[in-house]
Each structure stands twice: as structure tokens, then as C-alpha cells.
Amino acid sequence: MPVSATRLEGDLQRFAAWGGTPGGGVSRIALTPADRLARRELIGLLRGEGLEVRMDEVGNIFGRLGSWERAGVLLGSHLDTVPEGGRYDGTAGVVAAVEVIRALREEGRLPPCPLGVAAFTAEESTRYGVATIGSKVMAGVMSLDAALALTDAGGLSLGRALEAQGGREWVAGPADAGEVGAFLELHVEQGRELELAGAEVGVVTHIAAPTRLKLTVFGQAGHSGSAPMGLRKDGLTAAAELILALEQLGEDEAEHGTVATATILALHPVSINVIPGQVELGIDVRSLDAVSKRRAVQRFLALAQRVCDLRGVRFSVAFLADEEPARLAPELVAAASSACTRLGVRHLVMVSRAGHDIANLSRLAPAALVFVPSRGGLSHQAGEFTSLEALVTGTRVLAETALAAAALVGEGCRHA
Amino acid sequence: MPVSATRLEGDLQRFAAWGGTPGGGVSRIALTPADRLARRELIGLLRGEGLEVRMDEVGNIFGRLGSWERAGVLLGSHLDTVPEGGRYDGTAGVVAAVEVIRALREEGRLPPCPLGVAAFTAEESTRYGVATIGSKVMAGVMSLDAALALTDAGGLSLGRALEAQGGREWVAGPADAGEVGAFLELHVEQGRELELAGAEVGVVTHIAAPTRLKLTVFGQAGHSGSAPMGLRKDGLTAAAELILALEQLGEDEAEHGTVATATILALHPVSINVIPGQVELGIDVRSLDAVSKRRAVQRFLALAQRVCDLRGVRFSVAFLADEEPARLAPELVAAASSACTRLGVRHLVMVSRAGHDIANLSRLAPAALVFVPSRGGLSHQAGEFTSLEALVTGTRVLAETALAAAALVGEGCRHA
Numbered sequence: 001m002p003v004s005a006t007r008l009e010g011d012l013q014r015f016a017a018w019g020g021t022p023g024g025g026v027s028r029i030a031l032t033p034a035d036r037l038a039r040r041e042l043i044g045l046l047r048g049e050g051l052e053v054r055m056d057e058v059g060n061i062f063g064r065l066g067s068w069e070r071a072g073v074l075l076g077s078h079l080d081t082v083p084e085g086g087r088y089d090g091t092a093g094v095v096a097a098v099e100v101i102r103a104l105r106e107e108g109r110l111p112p113c114p115l116g117v118a119a120f121t122a123e124e125s126t127r128y129g130v131a132t133i134g135s136k137v138m139a140g141v142m143s144l145d146a147a148l149a150l151t152d153a154g155g156l157s158l159g160r161a162l163e164a165q166g167g168r169e170w171v172a173g174p175a176d177a178g179e180v181g182a183f184l185e186l187h188v189e190q191g192r193e194l195e196l197a198g199a200e201v202g203v204v205t206h207i208a209a210p211t212r213l214k215l216t217v218f219g220q221a222g223h224s225g226s227a228p229m230g231l232r233k234d235g236l237t238a239a240a241e242l243i244l245a246l247e248q249l250g251e252d253e254a255e256h257g258t259v260a261t262a263t264i265l266a267l268h269p270v271s272i273n274v275i276p277g278q279v280e281l282g283i284d285v286r287s288l289d290a291v292s293k294r295r296a297v298q299r300f301l302a303l304a305q306r307v308c309d310l311r312g313v314r315f316s317v318a319f320l321a322d323e324e325p326a327r328l329a330p331e332l333v334a335a336a337s338s339a340c341t342r343l344g345v346r347h348l349v350m351v352s353r354a355g356h357d358i359a360n361l362s363r364l365a366p367a368a369l370v371f372v373p374s375r376g377g378l379s380h381q382a383g384e385f386t387s388l389e390a391l392v393t394g395t396r397v398l399a400e401t402a403l404a405a406a407a408l409v410g411e412g413c414r415h416a
Numbered sequence: 417m418p419v420s421a422t423r424l425e426g427d428l429q430r431f432a433a434w435g436g437t438p439g440g441g442v443s444r445i446a447l448t449p450a451d452r453l454a455r456r457e458l459i460g461l462l463r464g465e466g467l468e469v470r471m472d473e474v475g476n477i478f479g480r481l482g483s484w485e486r487a488g489v490l491l492g493s494h495l496d497t498v499p500e501g502g503r504y505d506g507t508a509g510v511v512a513a514v515e516v517i518r519a520l521r522e523e524g525r526l527p528p529c530p531l532g533v534a535a536f537t538a539e540e541s542t543r544y545g546v547a548t549i550g551s552k553v554m555a556g557v558m559s560l561d562a563a564l565a566l567t568d569a570g571g572l573s574l575g576r577a578l579e580a581q582g583g584r585e586w587v588a589g590p591a592d593a594g595e596v597g598a599f600l601e602l603h604v605e606q607g608r609e610l611e612l613a614g615a616e617v618g619v620v621t622h623i624a625a626p627t628r629l630k631l632t633v634f635g636q637a638g639h640s641g642s643a644p645m646g647l648r649k650d651g652l653t654a655a656a657e658l659i660l661a662l663e664q665l666g667e668d669e670a671e672h673g674t675v676a677t678a679t680i681l682a683l684h685p686v687s688i689n690v691i692p693g694q695v696e697l698g699i700d701v702r703s704l705d706a707v708s709k710r711r712a713v714q715r716f717l718a719l720a721q722r723v724c725d726l727r728g729v730r731f732s733v734a735f736l737a738d739e740e741p742a743r744l745a746p747e748l749v750a751a752a753s754s755a756c757t758r759l760g761v762r763h764l765v766m767v768s769r770a771g772h773d774i775a776n777l778s779r780l781a782p783a784a785l786v787f788v789p790s791r792g793g794l795s796h797q798a799g800e801f802t803s804l805e806a807l808v809t810g811t812r813v814l815a816e817t818a819l820a821a822a823a824l825v826g827e828g829c830r831h832a
Contacts, residue, residue, distance in 0.1 A: 125688070223769075224677035226793075226795070229675055236680065261690075263692050264683055276680070
């Protein structure tokens with residue numbers, strides 16, 4: 001199959017220029033000028049390949065080969081990055097989607113159903129505190145109004161940021177994602193399972209989902225010399241108990257694949273001679289097993305109540321996210337695995353513990369996710385690297401899976 | 417005795433104007449323009465009372481009634497504050513010192529030995545990370561060169577900040593603190609012991625001293641979803657163990673009056689979806705009992721080694737301070753207590769768990785510290801408040817103690 005390493009490399013370099021950092025990474029925060037330039041680059045690339053381009057109300061970009069009204073196979077990912085991120089996370093999936101269409105066309109193997117390319121808005125939670133915003137809106141997991149009202153640290157809403165970019169004025173035509181019969185995504189693995197297993201491709205069956213809390217402990221600040229140990233309401237020691245308790249809950253649920261992470265988002269006051277009064281914890285619990293995740297979160301909240309009661313401090317909790325794990329379409333997982341076997345690609349059927357746009361899209365249509373290895377498991381940093389060879393292999397699997405998906409979509413149409 | 421509430425109130429208001437905050441507090445960080453103006457105010461006040469003014473090389477200001485060459489009784493405190501601090505911490509002791517001289521003169525009870533007023537540079541650790549800098553240099557606890565080389569967060573040295581204020585050019589004469597036969601300080605209590613005991617004055621016998629460490633845990637940052645619990649090197653969970661271990665050590669040593677406080681000075685990265693890699697802890701251990709304090713610090717460091725070894729993370733330690741607790745002069749403590757009894761003042765003989773300039777001066781000469789109550793124990797905040805009545809009472813005790821100290825100094829001279 002004529003998947004072209006040269007074209008993939010050229011496309012990756014085109015995008016890496018927008019927001020490129022001196023260290024070889026990319027800082028392309030959603031809806032910043034760098035992201036806007038990358039989005040323009042994509043529109044040019046899609047039109048250059050003969051695709052019609054549309055954008056929806058939340059800024060998701062779609063290219064279409066064929067009718068927007070007939071169910072098609074949509075392929076894609078996202079272009080935004082974390083600060084000081086890498087060149088591959090998200091972008092690899094967008095350039096692979098374009099390359100699938102080019103390769104199938106060159107081979108004369110374009111399926112009878114429409115093919116589309118998608119780039120979703122604000123996959124990373126960096127700017128608005130919420131991940132996969134564009135695909136959430138598309139899948140109806142989040143309302144358009146709620147998404148547009150999200151604000152960044154400077155108080156600027158996503159809606160205003162989109163408008164400042166010219167909104168949908170860039171592209172002609174209606175705000176339309178087209179009919180989606182199936183969705184496929186290629187993404188870099190954000191771990192080392194493929195590398196450790198010596199596999200070239202991962203075929204993902206399930207995607208973990210986070211529950212995220214902001215838990216604020218309200219203790220009492222005080223003089224680190226004159227406040228006796230027994231009379232303190234130290235916010236940080238209370239928080240330390242919660243951090244260790246959460247770690248223990250994560251370990252208790254580890255057999256269910258659940259992980260639990262605490263970070264300190266803010267602390268006040270910060271001074272070596274003052275007892276910290278107020279501590280804001282960010283709690284991230286993820287699992288493929290919704291029951292295990294819910295149990296961990298509920299036990300944690302009960303425990304926080306006990307710890308804070310015993311220490312005489314108050315706390316408040318806000319749920320920032322509470323998502324359901326996603327199961328990808330077994331028929332497409334099987335198709336991707338078969339494609340690997342046919343192509344002689346060493347592959348691993350696996351789960352994704354990181355979130356992806358496809359977790360939302362899987363609620364709209366049968367969906368499949370193909371992983372390519374990330375060297376050393378490095379992710380969200382400039383050192384992120386996927387070999388061109390691995391990307392070519394992943395794109396070939398993606399193309400074969402797209403053909404299988406097109407066949408399913410066709411059957412679906414017939415059955416409908 | 418004609419200690420004047422009106423004059424004390426007027427002087428407090430004069431100083432509160434320099435760096436005054438809308439909330440009624442004072443932000444007068446050492447050697448900032450606000451501090452410079454307060455220092456000029458003091459020089460004017462001292463000269464107005466007929467005192468000769470000198471400044472030493474680290475910027476300590478001295479007023480002198482009588483010879484600089486004969487041993488005198490020096491009284492004073494400091495003018496700098498923490499950010500958003502109060503009107504009383506430090507300043508109360510400076511205005512009380514001036515009022516002692518005025519009151520004794522009016523009564524015709526000036527002692528035969530010289531009397532001096534001192535205002536020490538940078539008592540608060542806010543700007544340079546080190547507390548009681550001016551008195552440390554005067555007592556030889558810190559070298560002048562080391563003090564002048566201390567830098568603030570912007571990289572500006574204390575020496576340069578002094579020069580930017582005009583250095584010693586403000587005052588004529590040599591850089592001279594005068595001969596110190598005894599030192600007395602009045603300060604607001606930074607706790608509630610006096611209030612709870614219903615006492616008007618505290619006579620302090622010992623001053624606790626801090627050992628301060630900066631302990632940095634070097635874990636490994638990672639994706640909060642894709643890193644399995646068992647393979648993490650979470651810097652924050654390691655730090656949480658250390659925070660709780662330190663609290664336990666503080667409780668173990670509480671019977672020796674030792675307190676131990678941890679704060680998180682910095683954390684990296686700070687993101688709800690990233691395992692924190694690096695955590696910088698500020699550790700503050702204080703005690704009146706040097707043996708207990710040393711034991712707590714050593715046990716903490718041994719424990720940090722074990723915790724970090726078990727978790728497979730590294731750590732580094734820097735000692736920021738390691739001071740010895742001070743014992744004030746028993747003969748002056750007795751004199752201050754007797755003065756209270758004679759004057760009918762309800763007093764408490766107590767210890768200070770907060771540090772003060774006098775801890776350094778006590779290494780140079782017999783020294784005594786008089787506490788006045790601070791409402792609700794509030795300290796280092798705008799709400800800090802000491803009633804004028806309490807301040808008058810404390811100043812009367814200070815004046816009587818100064819006369820007793822003058823007698824001791826005189827005897828010392830005779831015996832010498």
C-alpha cells in the first residue's frame with residue numbers, strides 16, 4: 001500500500017512549525033495564535049487533497065470526500081498540545097487520516113461511502129480545565145453553550161477565543177460534521193506497553209475515563225513558632241493525609257486498573273515560617289472499570305470527611321469531571337486486529353488509560369483506536385518521539401481498518 | 417509615672433502611615449521605600465527628643481542620650497513588617513523605647529548611664545529569607561559581608577538596597593552602636609497566652625530558635641492516567657509522608673516545647689492530569705530546648721532517607737538556618753517581674769516561641785524582653801491589635817526595668 005513516509009514526514013514538519021519550541025517540541029495551546037495557524041494549515045491541506053471543508057460551532061474542522069449527507073467513515077484526532085508538548089500527540093492522527101485518503105485514492109481502493117478527516121477543538125485540558133471539548137460537544141456529552149462559556153485562566157471564554165480567530169468565517173458552508181457511520185483515530189501511545197512488548201501497533205478495546213475533583217482544605221494559618229502542635233489546624237498535614245489515603249485507594253483498586261493521583265494546585269500562605277491554612281488539591285481518578293472508579297471516589301470522600309473532622313478543619317469539593325469509560329466497537333477492534341495479522345504487523349490488543357476524543361465519538365458511532373509506540377513512553381513533553389516507520393505502519397493499519405469500517409457502514413445503510 | 421498614651425498613640429500613627437494598607441495594616445518590607453520613610457521618621461523623632469543618631473554598616477539605627485563610649489542601656493526593636501502585616505509587631509517596641517526616655521526625663525529619673533534606642537534592619541525574613549539580620553550582624557552571629565550579600569527574590573542584595581536608600585549618608589558620625597551594657601525589648605506577643613491568662617504583661621525567660629531546611633524531593637512526573645500505581649515515583653506522595661512524619665516528630669517532642677512545621681514552597685508540574693515530579697518542602701523546627709530540636713531534625717532526616725529509599729526517589733537538603741535558643745538574663749527577668757509586682761501589673765513569666773532581635777543581643781549583653789498582649793493572638797496580619805492601655809502598661813514596666821538595668825550596668829562598671 002502506498003502510504004508515503006515522505007508525505008507523512010512533510011506533513012508532521014508543516015504542523016510542528018506552528019508553535020515549535022527551541023527544544024524541538026511544540027507549544028500549541030488550543031485557540032491561541034499558534035493553534036489558529038495550524039488550523040489554517042490543515043484547511044489548506046484538506047482543500048489541496050480535494051476535500052470540502054466545514055467547521056462546526058465549537059470549531060471542530062472537518063474535511064469530506066463525498067456527500068455530507070451519507071454515512072461515512074470519519075478519521076482524525078486533534079492539533080492542540082499541552083505547553084511544551086511534543087510533535088506527535090494529536091497531530092500524528094490528523095496527518096495519518098489525510099494520508100489514508102491519499103493512499104487509498106492512489107491505489108484505486110476508495111470505498112463507496114464518504115471519507116472524512118476531523119480535527120477536534122481543545123482536546124487537551126490545559127486552557128479550559130476540561131479535556132476533549134470539541135468531541136464532547138459533537139457527541140452531545142457537553143452542550144455547545146456550556147463549551148462556549150468555558151473560560152481560561154485570564155477569564156476569556158472559549159466562545160470569545162473562537163470569535164477572535166474569525167470563528168467559522170474561515171470556511172464556507174453550514175456548520176456540519178457530516179453523517180458519521182464510523183470513527184477511527186490513530187494516536188501515539190502515552191505509555192510504554194508497546195515498546196516493552198516489542199509491538200508495532202496497539203489496537204485499543206477500552207478507554208479509561210477520569211473523575212476529577214477539586215478538594216479544598218480550609219485549615220487555619222498561624223505562626224510556625226508560637227502555635228503549639230496540639231492547637232493547630234494545619235491545612236497541609238490534613239492534605240498530606242488525603243494524598244496518602246488516595247494513593248492507598250489507588251493501590252487497593254489497582255487490580256481493576258484504576259489509578260489515583262493527587263496534586264496540590266494551590267497553597268496559602270506559602271512561607272517557611274507560617275502554618276499553611278488553605279490547600280487546594282486536584283484529584284484525578286481514572287479507570288476502565290466504572291464501578292471500581294466510583295468506589296474509589298466515594299471511599300475517598302468518606303475518608304476526607306473523617307480526616308477533616310478529626311483534625312477540626314473544613315473542606316469543600318467540586319466535581320470537575322466525571323466521565324464514563326468507553327468501550328470501542330468489537331467489530332472494528334476485530335477488523336483492526338485482522339488487518340495487522342494480514343499485514344504482518346506485530347500488534348497488541350490493549351486498553352488506553354489516557355483519554356482521547358474517540359471516547360466521545362464512540363457514543364455516536366462504532367469507533368476504533370490505533371496506537372503507535374512512543375519512545376520510552378514519553379508524552380506531553382518535547383522529547384516525545386514516534387519513528388516514521390512506526391507511523392507508516394500505523395497508518396497502513398488505519399487504512400485497512402477504514403476499508404473494513406466502510407464495509408460495515410455500507411451494511412448498516414443496507415440494513416437501515 | 418508619666419508614660420503618655422497620647423504620645424504613644426501619636427507615634428504609632430506616624431509610623432503606620434508609612435506602608436499603610438487599606439485594611440488598616442502595614443506592608444513595610446525591609447529596605448523598600450516605605451521602610452526608608454519610616455526610618456527617616458525615626459531619625460527625626462530621635463533628634464527631636466535630643467538624641468544623637470548614628471547608623472551602623474548594616475543599617476541599624478541608634479539614638480543615644482549620653483556618651484557612646486560608656487556602657488548604656490539600649491532599648492528597641494524593629495520597624496520592618498511582613499507583607500500585609502500589622503501596626504504593632506516591631507514598631508511598638510521602638511516607640512515604647514522612645515517613650516521610656518521621655519517619661520524618665522519628665523520625672524527627673526534619668527539614670528546616670530547612657531540610654532539608647534535601636535531599630536534593627538530586616539527583622540522579618542520576608543525579603544532575604546533570613547530573620548533578624550541587623551541584630552545578627554551587631555551580635556556577631558552573622559558577618560557583615562554575609563549580610564550585605566544576601567539577595568532578595570529579584571536578585572538585589574541587601575548591600576545594594578541599603579546603598580539605594582543612601583546608605584549611612586543619612587546620618588553624620590561613625591558607624592557606631594555605642595557601648596551596650598544591657599538590652600531591653602518590648603514586643604507584642606504573637607500568641608494568646610497572655611490573653612488566656614488574663615495577664616497585662618509577659619516577662620520572657622527564653623526565646624526559641626528555628627532550624628530551617630529546604631528539602632527537595634526528586635520524583636518523576638508522569639501521565640496521571642497511563643502510569644500504573646506500582647510503577648510511579650510520585651514526588652508528592654513521598655512529600656506527604658514526610659509532612660506527616662514531621663508532624664509526628666513535633667508531637668513526640670511537644671513535651672519539650674518543640675514545634676515542627678512543613679510547607680510546600682514549590683511543586684512541579686502543577687496540573688491535575690500530571691503526577692507531581694518535584695516537590696520543595698520548607699521545614700521549620702523550633703524549640704527552647706536545643707537537644708530536643710536537634711533530635712527532631714536528625715530523626716526527620718533519617719526518616720526522609722528511609723521514605724525516599726523505599727519509594728525510589730531522591731532528595732536533597734539545604735540548611736537555611738540552625739540557631740541556638742536564647743536564655744535571657746535572670747537578673748533582668750527578676751527585675752522586670754519585680755517591677756510588675758510593684759506597679760500592680762498582672763504578669764506572666766513565660767517563653768517566646770517566636771524569634772526576636774533580642775535573641776541575638778542577649779549574646780552581647782544581659783537582656784530582657786517584655787511582651788504586651790496581642791488580641792486573639794493575631795500576628796503578621798492587618799488585624800493585629802494591642803490596646804493603648806496595654807501598651808502604656810508594658811512601657812511602664814519597660815521603664816522600670818531600664819532603671820534596674822542601669823543600676824546593674826553601673827555596678828558592672830564599678831566592678832570592672
